[in-house]
Amino acid sequence: xxxxxxxxxxxxxxxxxxxxxxxxxxxxxxxxxxxxxxxxxxxxxxxxxxxxxxxxxxxxxxxxxxxxxxxxxxxxxxxxxxxxxxxxxxxxxxxxxxxxxxxxxxxxxxxxxxxxxxxxxxxxxxxxxxxxxxx
Amino acid sequence: xxxxxxxxxxxxxxxxxxxxxxxxxxxxxxxxxxxxxxxxxxxxxxxxxxxxxxxxxxxxxxxxxxxxxxxxxxxxxxxxxxxxxxxxxxxxxxxxxxxxxxx
Numbered sequence: 051x052x053x054x055x056x057x058x059x060x061x062x063x064x065x066x067x068x069x070x071x072x073x074x075x076x077x078x079x080x081x082x083x084x085x086x087x088x089x090x091x092x093x094x095x096x097x098x099x100x101x102x103x104x105x106x107x108x109x110x111x112x113x114x115x116x117x118x119x120x121x122x123x124x125x126x127x128x129x130x131x132x133x134x135x136x137x138x139x140x141x142x143x144x145x146x147x148x149x150x151x152x153x154x155x156x157x158x159x160x161x162x163x164x165x166x167x168x169x170x171x172x173x174x175x176x177x178x179x180x181x182x183x184x185x
Numbered sequence: 186x187x188x189x190x191x192x193x194x195x196x197x198x199x200x201x202x203x204x205x206x207x208x209x210x211x212x213x214x215x216x217x218x219x220x221x222x223x224x225x226x227x228x229x230x231x232x233x234x235x236x237x238x239x240x241x242x243x244x245x246x247x248x249x250x251x252x253x254x255x256x257x258x259x260x261x262x263x264x265x266x267x268x269x270x271x272x273x274x275x276x277x278x279x280x281x282x283x284x285x286x287x288x
Contacts (some may be wrong), residue, residue: 064210084239084269091241095209140278144252152242152277160274 052112059125060105063098063154068090070121075114081182085160086119089177093123093132099174101127114181122176130173131166133158190215197228199251199259201236205242216247224256235265235288245277252282264288 052073054162056066068088070076071083077084097108102125109124132154138147140155163178192215198224207215219230230251252261262284266274269271274280 087239088241088273091208095241096245125225138277142277142278144279144282145258146247146250147253149249152245156242156273156276 052152052177053103054110054112055092056108056110058105059098059102059108063091063095063096064180066094066108070094070110070112073112075112075119076121078114079119079181082119082179085179086121089157089160089179090121092157093175093177096132096153097125097127097147097173101125101130118178118180120178122174124172124174126172128176131168133164133166136144189203190218192218194222197226199227200233201230202233205236206239207237207245207247208239208241212241212243212247217252219247219251220253221277222255226257227259228257228263229260230255231264232266232286233264234267234270238267238276240270240273242277245273247281248274248279248283252279260284262286277284 052075054069054073056062059066067090071087076086077083078089095110105118106126111122113120135151135154137155138151157177161177163181167174188208188211190204190207190211191202193200248261251259261282264286265288266285271280271285274283
């Protein structure tokens with residue numbers, strides 16, 4: 051398992067996304083790379099923007115199995131379950147759409163499993179995806 | 186490739202060339218640029234996505250902004266949009282509001 055620790059998230063979303071998608075575990079998922087990039091960006095941007103009053107850490111654990119990749123995000127920010135927020139209504143006419151919540155909506159749609167837990171004062175979000183044969 | 190965009194006005198049409206990614210790092214700047222054309226009678230916003238490889242929800246919000254907030258309900262066009270980006274439009278339910286063009 052690959053573990054990445056980021057001491058500070060404030061204004062560092064881009065840098066953190068690049069580090070996570072640059073790991074061998076993620077970058078080797080050729081057929082699912084677009085999806086993994088998208089999901090990592092949405093979740094990391096949310097944490098960097100909203101988790102902390104000022105600033106704080108983010109731990110990312112990545113585990114790649116032959117047919118599945120698991121990425122876990124841990125932060126010590128305020129308790130927040132993104133899965134409880136109202137999902138955007140994508141059937142509404144575009145003129146009437148709100149523009150929030152699309153990131154977590156895409157994450158849930160794109161991944162096979164998204165699980166939230168609050169453990170020892172940490173928000174723990176675990177996402178899993180079956181990976182398509184890369185050969 | 187650098188994540189850049191270029192906006193050019195041609196009459197009532199806004200032509201926007203996108204390069205690399207349209208995501209958190211550059212989408213807010215494009216939205217700010219588009220905001221300058223608010224209520225100026227724009228009838229069509231044409232995005233050239235020939236060199237666009239990636240879009241995130243922040244990029245999707247730019248497209249929704251163009252449709253909702255520019256005024257006059259302009260036509261939205263994407264030129265040479267790749268399959269994965271088209272898939273994100275489909276998933277977020279905005280594909281039907283976009284004319285996809287191959288050039």
